[in-house]
Amino acid sequence: MKGRGAEGGLVKEDLANLMELARGLALRAGEITLKYFGEVLVADEKADGTPVTRADREAEALLRSEIRRLYPDHSILGEEFGEYVGPAPVRWILDPIDGTLAFMRGVPLYAVLIGIEIEGDPVVGVAHFPALDETVAAARDQGCNWWPRKSVSSVSACVSDVGNLKNALALTTDLERILVSRVGSGWRNLSGRVRLVRGWGDAYGHILVATGRAEVMVDPFLSLWDAAPLLPIVTESGGQFTDLQGNETILGGSGVSTNGRVHQPVLDILKEGV
Secondary structure: OOOEOOOOOEOHHHHHHHHHHHHHHHHHHHHHHHOOOOOOOOOEEOOOOOEEOHHHHHHHHHHHHHHHHHOOOOEEEEOOOEEEOOOOOEEEEEEEEEOHHHHHOOOOOOEEEEEEEEOOEEEEEEEEEOOOOEEEEEEOOOOEEEEOOOOOOOEEOOOOOOOOHHHOEEEEOOHHHHHHOOOHHHHHHHHOOOOEEEOOOHHHHHHHHHOOOOOEEEEOOOOHHHHOOHHHHHHHOOOEEEOOOOOOOOOOOOEEEEOOOOHHHHHHHHHOOO
């Protein structure tokens, strides 16, 4: 790693290099997942009851081995293989397949997610959608880059300019889960105030917000490895990412992404259900 900047953080060149490396690793992990994608898969059940496939394990194993080879002093936290704590103030947070249930059914909206923290601060995020051939990557104060389907070069990702909820598209991962969650009645109220509601969920919903194709994405339950890349991606695209309480954090156990213009109204409406 290069030297640190005046504010104690890494200089921009370091963050840009980490972002490019993370993007390259996500693409390689995505190639592994594609070997298994397209047919109904059988999965093992983890202790928490969620499924894990051979593709999840192989993709995370690749990511971990490459990170350890390049940066042996960096910490790594992954959904499938736990945490390695290194001496450096840098932690990679990995979700080899976000949306495993969709992946198992041949639905192409799953993602490889990589987040990077510096001294506990989320500064780099990458979301790669192998079956869609689409990637977004962001680094602190450097904007968000978007590689649309089949595109060799990137464009700047930017949230929409919709300022009124009546013109907004609102998304969530699982309509049934959100309706029985503590914000269930708030979600019903929000659904009645937006133009359209759909279930294009998991990380893809947040990326639709970051790229201006949706205005609201609500996750009442969100793991650390799911949230880690989303905060820098949504923020650097001009939007806002918080937990349901309005805290800009990846540790809140929930996630709300918006274009920023409708963020507070969305939070206020959702709180009606608490």
